[in-house]
Amino acid sequence: MRNRQQWRRRPCYCQDPEGAECGRDGGGHRRSKKGSPLFFWEMQRLLERGCRMEKEYREEDGDLLVDAMFGVGLSRELSPRDQELIRRLNAMKKEVWAVDVPSGVCASTGKIYGEALKAQVTVTFQAEKPGLFLFPGKQYAGEILCRDIGISLDGVQEKDACFLLEQEEYRQLLPLRKEDSHKGTYGKILLIAGSRGMAGAAYLSGQAAYMSGAGMVRIYTPAENRVILQTLLPQAMVSEYESFDRNQLLELLDWADAVTIGPGMGTGADADQILETVLKESGLPCVIDADGLNLLAQRKLKRKQFLGRAVILTPHIGEMSRLLQCPAERWKEERIEVLREFVRDYQVTCILKDARTLVADERRMALNLTGNQSVAKAGSGDILSGILTALLAQGMDPWEAGALGVWLHGRAADLAREQKGSYSVLEKDFLESLGRVWKEEEER
Numbered sequence: 019m020r021n022r023q024q025w026r027r028r029p030c031y032c033q034d035p036e037g038a039e040c041g042r043d044g045g046g047h048r049r050s051k052k053g054s055p056l057f058f059w060e061m062q063r064l065l066e067r068g069c070r071m072e073k074e075y076r077e078e079d080g081d082l083l084v085d086a087m088f089g090v091g092l093s094r095e096l097s098p099r100d101q102e103l104i105r106r107l108n109a110m111k112k113e114v115w116a117v118d119v120p121s122g123v124c125a126s127t128g129k130i131y132g133e134a135l136k137a138q139v140t141v142t143f144q145a146e147k148p149g150l151f152l153f154p155g156k157q158y159a160g161e162i163l164c165r166d167i168g169i170s171l172d173g174v175q176e177k178d179a180c181f182l183l184e185q186e187e188y189r190q191l192l193p194l195r196k197e198d199s200h201k202g203t204y205g206k207i208l209l210i211a212g213s214r215g216m217a218g219a220a221y222l223s224g225q226a227a228y229m230s231g232a233g234m235v236r237i238y239t240p241a242e243n244r245v246i247l248q249t250l251l252p253q254a255m256v257s258e259y260e261s262f263d264r265n266q267l268l269e270l271l272d273w274a275d276a277v278t279i280g281p282g283m284g285t286g287a288d289a290d291q292i293l294e295t296v297l298k299e300s301g302l303p304c305v306i307d308a309d310g311l312n313l314l315a316q317r318k319l320k321r322k323q324f325l326g327r328a329v330i331l332t333p334h335i336g337e338m339s340r341l342l343q344c345p346a347e348r349w350k351e352e353r354i355e356v357l358r359e360f361v362r363d364y365q366v367t368c369i370l371k372d373a374r375t376l377v378a379d380e381r382r383m384a385l386n387l388t389g390n391q392s393v394a395k396a397g398s399g400d401i402l403s404g405i406l407t408a409l410l411a412q413g414m415d416p417w418e419a420g421a422l423g424v425w426l427h428g429r430a431a432d433l434a435r436e437q438k439g440s441y442s443v444l445e446k447d448f449l450e451s452l453g454r455v456w457k458e459e460e461e462r
Contacts, residue, residue, distance in 0.1 A: 077110050085135050086117040090125040090147060101133040108136055116140040119147055120158045128155025129351050136160075144169040148180050148354060151385060153373050180354060180376075181384045183421060189459050191422040193231060193412040204233035205411025208274035208302075209254075209404070210292060211281040212239035217246040219282025219308070219400045222445055224254050226404030227278075229452050230426070232411050238270055238292075262291040271300045276411035280310025281400040289313060303328035303410040307403040315340040325365045328416045330406055332399065334371040358383065367416040369406075369424055371399070377420040384421045388428025392435040392443040401448060402427045429455045 104122055114137040119125045122134030128149040138160040140150060146164050149155040207227050212220035224235045237247055241258040248256055257270055279296055283289045293313045311333050319341060339346040357378050361368050367379045375386045405427055409419035433451040434443045
């Protein structure tokens with residue numbers, strides 16, 4: 019343990035006074051009057067090493083608190099007595115090392131059961147617990163160390179797990195960039211984005227798509243945006259519309275290899291007809307983002323309506339709440355299980371955006387740990403949609419595109435914050451950092 023020579027070595031084990039009196043069961047094993055095993059031999063070993071057995075903890079008793087009050091199975095609100103104890107311990111400002119998960123934190127969701135002990139280090143066993151990374155639990159976990167204690171994970175099925183991918187695993191997902199290739203090799207994207215006064219979303223998404231390897235990008239947008247977009251992104255093709263034109267849209271869909279619909283598009287009648295046509299008439303790999311999600315919410319999702327299609331939805335918690343008419347609080351508290359149920363019912367890949375983003379399809383789920391608060395600004399989601407569509411256009415599986423795209427997006431945010439700090443990152447800084455991330459990964 020770090021800096022242990024600085025601590026006063028006066029070990030003290032605190033036993034719940036309600037369970038301190040002991041008897042023996044029929045087999046001669048020590049048990050409390052409540053009936054739970056006390057593992058007396060372990061306590062005896064501590065006493066032999068100079069540990070005192072006390073009924074309560076005093077502030078002068080040592081410099082390090084080892085938190086082993088509750089295990090990973092905690093699923094209830096703590097009692098008033100336990101909450102008061104945790105408040106007192108937190109007020110002491112001691113160094114705290116938590117065993118497996120800080121007391122009061124739900125290991126699966128990060129929910130706080132009334133109060134939680136704030137640890138500087140959490141030593142968790144065999145596999146990291148999602149609640150150590152999801153907020154608010156992350157704020158109590160401190161540094162997370164995972165230690166192998168010999169528990170087999172062989173029986174855990176992939177569809178029931180939540181994965182943390184390593185950087186090397188993300189690198190292995192990068193689409194191949196061949197020397198003998200041309201712009202058609204890397205896919206043609208139809209970007210249905212922007213509305214009157216909202217050209218920026220189309221630009222950011224299109225620029226991110228090009229920076230993520232797409233060969234060609236065509237933006238389908240209202241006529242007012244043409245000059246702005248051709249000035250900001252001259253390599254992109256622009257197809258304009260004054261009102262919904264079904265034949266024009268079908269021609270564009272026939273040209274494309276992948277489509278994004280939603281960034282800055284608005285939720286008017288024309289936008290709704292465009293979305294309906296894309297969903298009914300096209301089998302292209304598709305990213306539905308922003309206003310595309312809001313339009314889906316107005317239409318009400320139908321189970322399995324995306325069956326057989328490569329579709330990525332990119333909602334944040336609020337958009338997801340509207341999509342399923344489910345309270346946002348439920349999504350926050352039960353996000354892993356509710357998301358698993360959602361992707362199974364609707365046959366999609368879903369990127370549930372939050373301070374910690376989850377990427378799931380019916381077989382796999384990954385928790386992304388890159389990214390930071392600097393991207394809590396308008397436009398960052400448009401950049402993500404461009405990255406995702408570029409990966410789909412290059413032939414990637416939707417879940418792999420989602421996992422890689424979210425990781426790249428977050429890594430770019432981390433580099434941008436290093437340069438500008440979390441307050442001052444603008445979308446242009448984000449895009450510059452995205453280029454650096456791609457270069458880093460290509461050259462490793």
